[in-house]
Amino acid sequence: MENRRPLIAGNWKMFKTCSEAVEVAEQLVKLVNDMTDGVDVMIAPPFTALAPVSDIVRKSCVSLGAQNLFWENEGAYTGEISSAMLVSAGCRYVIIGHSERRQYFGETDEAVNKKIMAAIKNDLIPILCVGESEKERESKDTFSVLDKQVKNGLKDFVLDDLKTLVIAYEPVWAIGTGKTATSDQAQEIHLFLRSMLEKSFGNMLSKSTRILYGGSVKPDNVSELMAMPDIDGALVGGASLDPETFSKIVHFNK
Numbered sequence: 001m002e003n004r005r006p007l008i009a010g011n012w013k014m015f016k017t018c019s020e021a022v023e024v025a026e027q028l029v030k031l032v033n034d035m036t037d038g039v040d041v042m043i044a045p046p047f048t049a050l051a052p053v054s055d056i057v058r059k060s061c062v063s064l065g066a067q068n069l070f071w072e073n074e075g076a077y078t079g080e081i082s083s084a085m086l087v088s089a090g091c092r093y094v095i096i097g098h099s100e101r102r103q104y105f106g107e108t109d110e111a112v113n114k115k116i117m118a119a120i121k122n123d124l125i126p127i128l129c130v131g132e133s134e135k136e137r138e139s140k141d142t143f144s145v146l147d148k149q150v151k152n153g154l155k156d157f158v159l160d161d162l163k164t165l166v167i168a169y170e171p172v173w174a175i176g177t178g179k180t181a182t183s184d185q186a187q188e189i190h191l192f193l194r195s196m197l198e199k200s201f202g203n204m205l206s207k208s209t210r211i212l213y214g215g216s217v218k219p220d221n222v223s224e225l226m227a228m229p230d231i232d233g234a235l236v237g238g239a240s241l242d243p244e245t246f247s248k249i250v251h252f253n254k
């Protein structure tokens, strides 16, 4: 796997109040604290729970991430959160361009591009999400959709900007549906994404960039996915809400 440290990331979406989030984080830290070697672990609670969860995970191997950001640093943008604010709340990662944001909040590739730039400027690790819908897969548009999302999302970046970039391939038809892409299907797409990185930014970046799979990842399918040469981790939704279940995913190689 060419020195790519696996990353198991939990996207909590719009779940958990502050007290619930703190409770899950406390349990999770206890369950995964043996993983300081070998696997990176991240959880992305809702904005309101970031600061309290940060206090829990600070001295553990669990890193904190946010689910979104706005690209300006500050200003009259009611309801938005900047990357500097995320850093101040203890975040190391930020998920950008999740399909739910694209689908329900009209997030465009251009917005995604600006958000990645803002994240990088503030030393946040961006997790760029890409993925095709069921209709696009059926009409055999998967590769062209991904090509467009990656090219536009990373437009005007240079190699140096992207050293920490993480990509998450999340086929929309596999999110929250219980339908996982087979490990072969996912591997094929991950290889395609890696070759896109190689064409645009060269061999070094394509070899070092972690590409996660997301979409109904569970304890019973994670090992098979992780055995694929180009799958470097998982972005987990539903199964990350329960600390025991998420801890089993984190321990995929045990």
Ligand code: 13P
Pocket: 011, 098, 170, 174, 175, 176, 177, 178, 214, 215, 216, 217, 235, 236, 237, 238, 239
């Ligand atoms: P599920 O694991 O619930 O399918 O969600 C995947 C996802 O969207 C993670 O970002």
